[in-house]
Amino acid sequence: MWETLPNWFWNIYYLFLLTTLGAAIYSLKMYKNKILSILAIVFIILIPIVSILNSIGRAPGIDEYEHLISQLQLGATWSIFTIIAYMFLLVWWVLFFLKIKSKNKATISN
Secondary structure, three states, rough: OOOOHHHHHHHHHHHHHHHHHHHHHHHHOOOOOOOHHHHHHHHHHHHHHHHHHHHHHOOEEEEEEEHHHHHHHOHHHHHHHHHHHHHHHHHHHHHHHHHHHHHHHHHHHO
């Protein structure tokens, strides 16, 4: 039997990806951070594909997170890409919220 992360983790993970996809599409429609939004959409599509394809051959008894970390320690390109993509999505969210906050301040001061 293969080891996997708990269902609550996967629910939060896919909710994060879907929410990010919706926010990136919204940001793209509003022409805010157009290039970053397109890059976020590309990463949202690529991260699960790359992770699933590279997790297929993991050792029995190791879940996806443990496999990612072990491959990162070995310097596997896919794991480095995945970590960088996750960090990009987190930075994208910070920029998204800062943009909304600055827009709200401009609206309130007018």
